[in-house]
Amino acid sequence: MEPGYKQFCPVAMAAEILCSRWTMVLLRELLAGSTRFNDLRRGVPKMSPSLLSRRLKQLEEAGILRRIEAADRPGAPEYHLTEAGRDLRPVVEAMGIWGQRWVESEPSLKNLDPSLLMWDMRRNMNPSPLPDRRVVVEFDFADQPRSKRAWWLVIEPEGAVDLCWSHPGFDVDLYVSTDLRTMTAIWMGLTTPRREADRIRFDGDRGIARTMQDWLGLSPFAVEKKRVN
Secondary structure, X not given: OOOOOOOOOHHHHHHHHHOOOOHHHHHHHHHXXXXXXXXXXXXXOOOOHHHHHHHHHHHHHOOOEEEEOOOOOOOOOEEXXXXXXXXXXXXXXXXXXXXXXXXXXXXXXXXXXXXXXXHHHHHHOOOOOOOOOOEEEEEEEOOOOHHHOEEEEEEOOOOOEEEEOOOOOOOOOEEEEEOHHHHHHHHOOOOOOOOXXXXXXXXXXXXXXXXXXXXXXXXOOOOOOOOOO
């Protein structure tokens, strides 16, 4: 266990639990709705499985989450936030808003990760502007290695969204070809598909392409404007 601050101040006491490495990012994933270990790993792909297990145990001991064994999935527990954990939502959101407003975005655009980007896009997608049928969108990042170049989002009529690492076997409605930096900047709200028209190529359904800004899963903090001095 890391040494504490040894102060009675509530800020110090909260920091002992919340300020260890990866904890706030893990809480972001839990608050976004991820409950299974593998889904949490997708949201924090650079966090080792052993550290993830340790942090989950620490949050459980702190009363922030509850480990639940699913009857139909032995050995594959789910992690659900307690009232204390859910009460952290405004704290995590405030940190995200502050980071969007005041932290220079250029350094963050050097930390590109296609799997994390696509996972976040899938989670935040708004299917309502799309046709009332199954829609498949393929993203092709030409600047990435072959193993990380192609990704598919499958949006079902009822609103469920799946992220596929291999061709899902359905006809593709829209092909989006761009580089990872451009797509990340769009997701972060730093630019728009229209502004990046010379960096994005669309092939397929023009209506779906035209409404991309509406259905694309942007960062929940994308609405915040930069205020960096």
